[in-house]
Amino acid sequence: MISRDPQAFFAHARGLAADFGPPVARAAFLVAPDGFARAEQSAGDNRYMAAAEGFDPGRASAQHRELHRSLAEVLPTVCFAGDPDTPDALFPNNVFATGRADAAGDPAPARYLVGRMRHPVRQREAERADIRDFFGQVLGYAEVDLSLQPHPCELTGSAVIDRARGLGYIGLSERCDEAGARLIHQALGLRASLLFELAPGEYHANVVLAVLAGRAALIAPAGFADPATAAAIAAFYAPHGIVLSAAEQGAFAANAIALSSYRVWMSGGAGRALSADSRAALAAAGFAVVTVELDAIEAGGGSLRCCVGEIF
Secondary structure (H helix, E strand, C coil), rough: CCCCCCHHHHHCCCCEEEEEEECCCCCEECCCCCCCCCCHHCCCCCCCCCCCCHHHHHHHHCCCCCCHHHCCCCCCCEEEEEHHHHHHHCCCHCCCEEEEECCCCCCEEEEEEEEEECCCHHHHHHHHHHHHHHHHCCCCCCCCCCCCCCCCECCHHEEEECCCCCCCEEEEEECEHHHHHHHHHHHHCCCCEEEEEEECCCCHHHHHHHEEECCCCECCHHEEEEEEEHHHHHHHHHEEEECCCHHHHHCCCCCCEECCEEECCCCEEHHHHHHHHHHHHHHHCCCCCEEEHHHHHHHCCCCHHCEEEECC
16 A cells, blocks of 8 residues: 555554564664765755765764664674765665565565665765675675666655554655655565655655654654644554654654664764653653764764664
8 A cells, every 4th residue: 555645544554463574673784984075966955964064074983983883782783884986875774775574564585675866976875786795695685776767766764664564654855756655665565655745855754753663653743744644643653653843853853763672773962852751752662762972974964863774
């Protein structure tokens, strides 16, 4: 099912069991911020990106290593070298994604997706033979290459996935059109996907929404063109649909990820911006908040979730 109608989507979703697959990844991968700098093409539709003088590559590299250490405490985490010709490559989840189930929730051959990026500077990332070979030759995953078709589909930047239920929440923007959203839905074998327009100035759904281990969600209504869609998502995950303020959204609190059933990671700035109510709501959902300082990386217009590729 693919729908733009939240009422129809959630009427269907409420009948689905949380048996699509593991709710959190079994491993993660990163790409080092080598050559980290302002990418002018990406800046054209990313209002979160700092001016060129706001980039500190050395500090970004140190913070990225700390992120790697933090994640590796909980699950295997590999880090690929960066490339000065791809200054946005430290945000690999837009380019590569994985899946291991079909729409019925039955085990399916493991596969990795290669997304179609909007900007040419990011399209270079999809050509990386080392990352493709890691998935294809080392892990034995089948390839689903969407990078050569014409529709932008920036994978788990544009699509927030509830892996427990096989649900996709796909934000439409210049970085993912409706045809691209359908390609993501099909390639991941999802049971149902809700398509919605992002608010003007937003570029990825994962900046305004996070689904945490299938049992909670962080939602920033200001990032949705229609706030009723945000409210419907919050109601679906009630009592753990956590509505964020504009200040929390601006600090990247929705750009968070659960890589275990009991921890949610976000940047240090996001953690400090969390209200007492939001923090208490996460605790009630069974999550401890783990933070990593990423202010230098956030100059690139993304935060912690954007840095993490999931391996299912």
